[in-house]
Amino acid sequence: MALKLYVDLMSQPSRAIYLFLKLTKIPFDLKLVKLREGEHFGEEFGKINPFRKVPAIDDNGFVLTESVAILRYLARERKVPDHWYPSDLKKQAKVDEYLEWQHLNTRLFCAMFFRSKFLEPMMFNRPVEEKKVARFQGEMEKCLAQIENIWLENGKKKFIVGEEISVADLLAVCELEQPGSKHTYSCLKQ
Structure with missing residues (x-):
């Protein structure tokens, strides 16, 4: 199952995660959450992120809801080039x-x-x-x-x-x- 990325690209942290995934060629399934339409307050998204904010990821059942934690996790989990988040x-x-x-x-x-x-x-x-x-x-x-x-x-x-x-x-x-x-x-x- 592909990584699911929940974002609204109006959100700055959402764009950072989206760019990271594109630049590192990590495959993902884009799940748009329309903030202007209040989709983040819906029951379905509330199951993904009880804080009702974007971005969020679901990596085969492992859910993260904060952009910095998501970036750190993806850099370590997906073994991207070291310059993104150095191992040193x-x-x-x-x-x-x-x-x-x-x-x-x-x-x-x-x-x-x-x-x-x-x-x-x-x-x-x-x-x-x-x-x-x-x-x-x-x-x-x-x-x-x-x-x-x-x-x-x-x-x-x-x-x-x-x-x-x-x-x-x-x-x-x-x-x-x-x-x-x-x-x-x-x-x-x-």
Whole structure:
């Protein structure tokens, strides 16, 4: 039985898992969960993920529901090239360092900027709360500066960790592209 991937590609973590599977050529059965239609609140999806969030995987009955855990599991279980999630413990710890940092930085501030500037006004048909947007934009810009200055060492590095792409880069790029993506805005209106 193929790996089942439950996603809505509007979700940044969902896109990271999807990209990882495509780039590593891991076969999977795509199960779209339409968040805008509330499918994640349905009984069927609730059996997969009681938290009712995407992404989630079902690997022959083994279910995982958090993007970072999914990436770590797939990298180890499917024996992908080592650069994705290094077996060397020190290199792995550096990837883990970003994976832990991103939750309260890249993920939080990019998502909250997008949510307050575009998603909430559209979903609830209300005006943009400019103060709220400005606060999250300021925090997002601080985060972006930290990525550039600290993680990428002022442009000396091409990747978040190491000399090759890793799961850290996939999570970062999916968060960083969301706030400015015209494609995302057009998908929201559908």
